[in-house]
Amino acid sequence: MAGKTLYDKLWDQHVVKTREDGTALIYIDRQLLHEVTSPQAFEGLRIAGRKPWRLDANLATPDHNVPTTVLERKSGIEGIQDPVSRIQVKTLDDNCDHFGINEFKMADKRQGIVHVVGPEQGATLPGMTVVCGDSHTATHGAFAALAHGIGTSEVEHVLATQCLIQRKMKNLLIKVDGELGKGITGKDVVLHVIGVIGTAGGNGCAMEFGGSAIRSMSMEGRMTMCNMAIEAGARVGMVAFDEITAEYVKGRPFAPKADQWEQAVAAWSDLKSDDDAEFDKVVEIRAEDIKPQVTWGTSPEMVTTVDGTVPTLEDAEDDVERSGFTRAYEYMGLKPGQKITDIKLDRVFIGSCTNSRIEDLRAAAEVAKGRKVADSLIQALVVPGSGLVKAQAEEEGLDKVFEEAGFEWREPGCSMCLAMNADKLGSGEHCASTSNRNFEGRQGYGGRTHLVSPAMAAAAAIAGHFVDVREF
Amino acid sequence: MKAFTVHQGVVAPMDRANIDTDMIIPKQFLKSIKRSGFGPNLFDELRYLDEGQPDADNSGRPLNPDFVLNQPRYAGASVLLARENFGCGSSREHAPWALEDFGFRAIIAPSYADIFYNNSFKNGLLPIVLDEETVDRLFKETEANEGYQLTVDLENQKVVTPSGEEIAFEVDDFRRHCLLNGLDDIGLTLQDADEIKAYEEKRRASSPWLFA
Ligand code: SF4
Numbered sequence: 001m002a003g004k005t006l007y008d009k010l011w012d013q014h015v016v017k018t019r020e021d022g023t024a025l026i027y028i029d030r031q032l033l034h035e036v037t038s039p040q041a042f043e044g045l046r047i048a049g050r051k052p053w054r055l056d057a058n059l060a061t062p063d064h065n066v067p068t069t070v071l072e073r074k075s076g077i078e079g080i081q082d083p084v085s086r087i088q089v090k091t092l093d094d095n096c097d098h099f100g101i102n103e104f105k106m107a108d109k110r111q112g113i114v115h116v117v118g119p120e121q122g123a124t125l126p127g128m129t130v131v132c133g134d135s136h137t138a139t140h141g142a143f144a145a146l147a148h149g150i151g152t153s154e155v156e157h158v159l160a161t162q163c164l165i166q167r168k169m170k171n172l173l174i175k176v177d178g179e180l181g182k183g184i185t186g187k188d189v190v191l192h193v194i195g196v197i198g199t200a201g202g203n204g205c206a207m208e209f210g211g212s213a214i215r216s217m218s219m220e221g222r223m224t225m226c227n228m229a230i231e232a233g234a235r236v237g238m239v240a241f242d243e244i245t246a247e248y249v250k251g252r253p254f255a256p257k258a259d260q261w262e263q264a265v266a267a268w269s270d271l272k273s274d275d276d277a278e279f280d281k282v283v284e285i286r287a288e289d290i291k292p293q294v295t296w297g298t299s300p301e302m303v304t305t306v307d308g309t310v311p312t313l314e315d316a317e318d319d320v321e322r323s324g325f326t327r328a329y330e331y332m333g334l335k336p337g338q339k340i341t342d343i344k345l346d347r348v349f350i351g352s353c354t355n356s357r358i359e360d361l362r363a364a365a366e367v368a369k370g371r372k373v374a375d376s377l378i379q380a381l382v383v384p385g386s387g388l389v390k391a392q393a394e395e396e397g398l399d400k401v402f403e404e405a406g407f408e409w410r411e412p413g414c415s416m417c418l419a420m421n422a423d424k425l426g427s428g429e430h431c432a433s434t435s436n437r438n439f440e441g442r443q444g445y446g447g448r449t450h451l452v453s454p455a456m457a458a459a460a461a462i463a464g465h466f467v468d469v470r471e472f
Numbered sequence: 473m474k475a476f477t478v479h480q481g482v483v484a485p486m487d488r489a490n491i492d493t494d495m496i497i498p499k500q501f502l503k504s505i506k507r508s509g510f511g512p513n514l515f516d517e518l519r520y521l522d523e524g525q526p527d528a529d530n531s532g533r534p535l536n537p538d539f540v541l542n543q544p545r546y547a548g549a550s551v552l553l554a555r556e557n558f559g560c561g562s563s564r565e566h567a568p569w570a571l572e573d574f575g576f577r578a579i580i581a582p583s584y585a586d587i588f589y590n591n592s593f594k595n596g597l598l599p600i601v602l603d604e605e606t607v608d609r610l611f612k613e614t615e616a617n618e619g620y621q622l623t624v625d626l627e628n629q630k631v632v633t634p635s636g637e638e639i640a641f642e643v644d645d646f647r648r649h650c651l652l653n654g655l656d657d658i659g660l661t662l663q664d665a666d667e668i669k670a671y672e673e674k675r676r677a678s679s680p681w682l683f684a
Contacts, residue, residue: 016671017664025664027671029682039505047508048473050658053668056684091505128682153565153594153657161661163668256681264681 003274005171006238007206010146010271014129016163026166029128031158032114033060033101035092036420037133041156042095052099053162059123060096060103062089063113064420068383068410072422076107085421112386112412115139115353119223120388122252126241126268131158136353136436138229142222143249144241144271146206149230170280172205172234173273176213178287183470185363186221187355187434187453189213189285190228191293195303197283202234205281208273209239213287219248220359227354228436231300240272292469294340295438295451297328302438304340306456306468312336331440332448333428341466343450346429348373348380348461349443350407350454352417355434356385358392360454365398367458367472373406374464380407381423383415407461419444432460474596475654479577480623481550484540485614489555493567493588496559501526501566510566511573515541541574545618553610554581558599559588568595578624580631582607593647594656598626600641626652 004012016025038060045052052058065085072079077093080086089106096103104110104117111117115136118124130140130147133155140147150164158164174193194201207229214222222239229237239245246265249255256264273279291305302324304311310329313336316322329336334343350356350364361384373380382402384390390412393399399409416423417435425431425447434457438449452460459472501513501524516524519541521534535542541549552571558581559567568591571579578598592599602610613633614620623632626648631639650660661668676683 017667025661025668027668027675029675040507043505043507048656048658054672088505125682127679157658157661160658161665161668162672163661163664165657165661260681264679267679 002278003276005173005273005277005279006144006208006240006271007146007169007171007236008277010127010129010144010238011168013127014146023165023167025163026129028131028158028162028164029057029125030118030123030130031058031155032118032123032130032132032137033058033092033096033155034064034114034132034134035062035088036064037152038095038155039088039091040152041133041159042099044153044156045099045159048160050160052101052159055100055102057162058101058159059118059121060092060101061108061111061114061117062092062106063111063412064414064418065089066106066111066411066413067421068413068415068423070411073106073411081422109387109391112384112389113353113356113414115223115227116356116385116389119143119219119248120252120386122249122255125249125255125264126245126271131155131164135230135235136227138235138237139223139227139353141226141229141236141238142219143245144239144268146236146238147226148235169236170205171278172202172207173279173282174207174209174285175211175282176209176285176287177211178213179216180213180287180290181470183292183455184287184290185453185455186217186224188290188293189221189287190225190231191295191300191303191451192290193283193285194228194232194300195293196285197232199231199299199301200233201283202229202232205234206236206238207232207234208279209237210273211285211287214239215242217244218359219244220357223357224354224360228300231436241268242272292453292456293451294456294466295449296332296334296340296343297325298331298438298440299324299328300436300438300451302328303451306340306466308340310334310336310338310340333430341468343430344376344465345432345460346378347425347431348377348457349383349416349423349431349433349435350457351381351383351385351410351415352433352435353385353414354436355454356383356389356412358389360434361389361393361398362396364454364458365401367455367469368405368407368462369401371405371462373461376464377461378426378429380461381410381416382407383410383423384412386412405462416443418442419447425449432457432466473594473654473656473659476577476596476598476626476651478623478625478627479550480621481577482546482548483551483553483610483614483620483622484546484549485553485611486540487555487611490557490560491554492560496567497570498524507565507569508573510570511575514570514574515539548575550575550577551622551624552576552579553607553614554579555607556582556604558584559592560585565591565595568592568597572597580607580610580622593651596651596654598624598651600624600631600643602631602639602641606639
């Protein structure tokens with residue numbers, strides 16, 4: 001019999017019960033909550049007179065709606081200008097207080113983007129099932145956890161039962177072997193992968209990232225990759241457990257303590273696909289082939305290399321893609337064949353659950369150090385992923401590096417990733433962004449997003465247009 | 473979820489096909505952080521003469537006197553009679569939330585949009601399918617008799633008219649079981665509570681660090 005994949009193992013470990021119709025009741029070890037997708041779930045509990053099944057499995061923090069300027073943050077929730085945002089943030093506080101759920105409120109140093117906070121606290125651990133009412137929950141799979149985004153009804157279901165009704169997915173392995181070039185990060189690798197397999201490439205699959213390039217990648221890089229698994233159509237992204245995982249987890253507030261640590265590591269050491277495991281699909285990628293990536297269009301698969309050009313209609317595979325290209329040229333204000341380095345930028349955004357961890361900020365600061373943001377830019381924002389990332393960066397003096405270069409240094413939150421707060425693109429503006437979605441209007445009505453790595457974003461901010469960070 | 477066994481109530485006739493979810497609850501109300509409280513804005517654009525706003529007070533708004541739910545003879549209606557393809561359009565669960573919040577417990581129509589049909593069962597609202605001819609007859613009887621009431625008996629799968637006529641209807645066993653017992657997905661999963669607890673104990677023993 002063939003061995004098991006990492007996904008098979010995680011699945012088997014969490015099946016409470018299999019039903020006749022092929023669905024299974026899966027036990028959930030951790031639920032993360034934020035203000036946007038939880039209110040109706042809590043309301044549902046209240047109406048039905050139910051209580052959360054297990055309080056200690058939940059952790060909440062507001063992120064999508066929170067303002068990121070010191071000024072707006074200063075007066076707390078009451079200071080949030082947009083009334084709808086204010087109510088949503090306040091509602092999360094009220095719900096968590098009412099039900100007794102552990103929440104890092106807006107003023108708490110530990111507040112931040114759920115997908116940054118979970119791992120940072122050790123609230124995401126290897127071998128766990130992790131859910132959140134947010135599609136980028138795939139991030140947590142970097143810890144050899146089974147993590148996926150869920151809808152509001154399911155948030156309520158997990159709150160009430162600690163379980164989720166699921167069907168098993170297929171196994172997909174993305175194998176990246178070799179050594180990544182200088183300046184190439186997890187972001188470039190995952191954008192390259194999406195370019196190769198497309199935004200539907202992972203549909204119905206749990207996607208494991210393996211191969212020597214992944215094995216030598218930091219946890220931050222792995223999280224960035226798993227974060228964007230969903231952009232390749234996979235609800236789940238995963239990386240096997242190893243020394244690097246253990247090193248990252250050790251000593252974090254929610255991590256196993258002294259006597260339990262050894263026991264936990266022993267249990268986790270099997271969290272990898274067996275050598276003879278069978279995947280439904282394997283995609284092999286050579287690390288050496290990957291260059292710095294820049295998206296040119298309105299879908300993450302519309303991606304090319306920094307030394308490349310906007311594709312022409314001849315490059316499209318079929319009519320569907322051709323009409324997609326045509327719409328994207330129009331929306332993005334780009335011409336086929338135009339050089340990527342000729343795209344002028346109006347704003348730069350370094351942040352989001354994809355790239356707002358300390359390593360991301362360090363990479364961007366290294367590029368920004370001693371340089372100045374181009375005068376042609378309207379704004380260059382750096383938004384740390386959590387209060388603790390912010391504090392760490394400040395301790396290392398990164399805030400000064402950014403501010404001296406002309407970047408704005410902000411308070412933690414989702415910010416311009418989806419523009420639910422005041423940080424937005426104006427119509428027609430081009431933005432180099434370290435976030436994960438370049439959909440029409442994602443960063444503001446009519447805004448034009450180009451997805452890149454943190455170092456590429458910083459270099460673009462200095463130059464005022466895209467430049468190859470390897471030559472910068 | 474409220475259990476549904478037998479329900480008797482006043483019938484309100486909405487003589488219109490293809491009532492979509494936008495009509496049932498317009499988009500501006502989806503910003504709400506709640507799952508309840510949509511009743512006052514049910515059929516907002518048909519019911520009032522001005523544009524509704526979320527969180528606004530609806531009491532002073534001008535009512536459309538022609539709209540069926542504004543007519544005194546249908547006050548307190550809890551059974552909605554409609555034409556084919558009821559609930560088409562978006563997947564918003566706000567549509568059954570609004571109908572239920574207003575006070576409806578059952579709908580009778582010749583057909584429904586799939587998603588709406590599903591969502592209704594999840595929210596304690598029973599969508600009954602009767603053939604077009606029967607629905608047409610019920611429309612006539614409702615309009616001819618003020619205070620016309622129907623009895624919906626889910627247990628025995630029949631609608632009973634004031635004259636005692638019994639009209640049988642079909643409903644999938646599993647859904648019927650859930651609704652009769654007031655079980656939503658959560659309720660169902662909670663039937664396995666012992667198994668969940670047993671699993672949890674095993675997990676606590678093997679991975680104690682997962683439990684605070
Ligand atoms: S940073 Fe962006 S993608 Fe991540 S959780 Fe926030 S809004 Fe979603």
